[in-house]
Amino acid sequence: MTLAHYLTVAALLFLIGLFGVLTRRNVIGILMSIELMFNAANVNLAAFDRFLHPEGVAGTTLALLIITVAAAEVVVGLALLMAIHRNLGTAYVEDFNLLKG
Amino acid sequence: MLEHIVFYSLSTLVLVCAIGVVTMRNTVHSALCLGLCLAGLAGLFASLGADFLFAAQVMVYVSGIAVLIIFTVMLLGRASDLHLRQVNDQWMAALLICAVSSEGLLKIARFFSGTLATTAAKPATRDIGRLFLGEWMIPFELVSLVLMAALLGAIFFSRSEASR
Structure with missing residues (x-):
């Protein structure tokens, strides 16, 4: 297995996540696609750590920090979504137009 | 194999x-x-x-x-969500954006096509702990601050209007 294999998988995962962010109508779907993109970045970091810098652990450590921030992001995002859903009664992004004027 | x-x-x-x-x-x-x-x-x-x-x-x-x-x-x-379309009208444009980005990303991947792992993988937990409590002390503390803020934010946003 070369580094290119892992980078290809991560790139495809990132692009699938990007497609989901751009096309999903449901906010939960968008949040899930963002998680896919975070994970693609983590695979890249772990792969670079393993192949190019095997004596250190900086890549793995940075991936751990990303996992922590992603957990915080999803918790706040879902709490905001619950609040919006309570006020507007919908989870579809095109209905979130209170600021449109 | x-x-x-x-x-x-x-x-x-x-x-x-x-x-x-x-x-x-x-x-x-x-x-x-x-x-x-x-x-x-x-x-x-x-x-x-x-x-x-x-x-x-x-x-x-x-x-x-x-x-x-x-x-x-x-x-x-x-239950009514099951009958609605979950994808918006711009999926063609999104597919185009993904195709264009894939060109660049896969070019980067091809650049490393000859890179093989030189050493065997070894356990890294001890080194990660040392890095977190030594050189990377400040990011570690910042991340715990972020987690604290996320906890408070989640509680704040998910309370009902009446209890505010």
Whole structure:
């Protein structure tokens, strides 16, 4: 297995996540696609750590920090979504137009 | 040989489940696909020799975030959602953007096509602990501050209007 294999998988995962962010109508779907993109970045970091810098652990450590921030992001995002859903009664992004004027 | 079988089966699982996440009409199904995709990614980390990252992925993502998302889907879901289209009108443009970006990303991947691992993977947990409590002390403390803020934010936003 070369580094290119892992980078290809991560790139495809990132692009699938990007497609989901751009096309999903449901906010939960968008949040899930963002998680896919975070994970693609983590695979890249772990792969670079393993192949190019095997004596250190900086890549793995940075991936751990990303996992922590992603957990915080999803918790706040879902709490905001619950609040919006309570006020507007919908989870579809095109209905979130209170600021449109 | 075994390495190839593990890598190809795990990446097939990950990519198929990721496509399921973005295309499934039923949000519950795509949340379940997300859980499977994250579990496959944990296996990919294990095949890269990142043992602590594997454990963190299983603990935080598969058993934390995926379960949280499934809970929210079940709280917010309505039966009428199953008949609505889950993809907006701009999917052609999104596909075009992804195709253009894939060109650059795969070019980067091709650049490393000859890079092989030179040493065997070794346990990294001890080194990660030393790095976190030594050189990377400030990012470590900042991340705990972020977690604290997320906790308070989640409590604040999810309270009902009456109790504010």
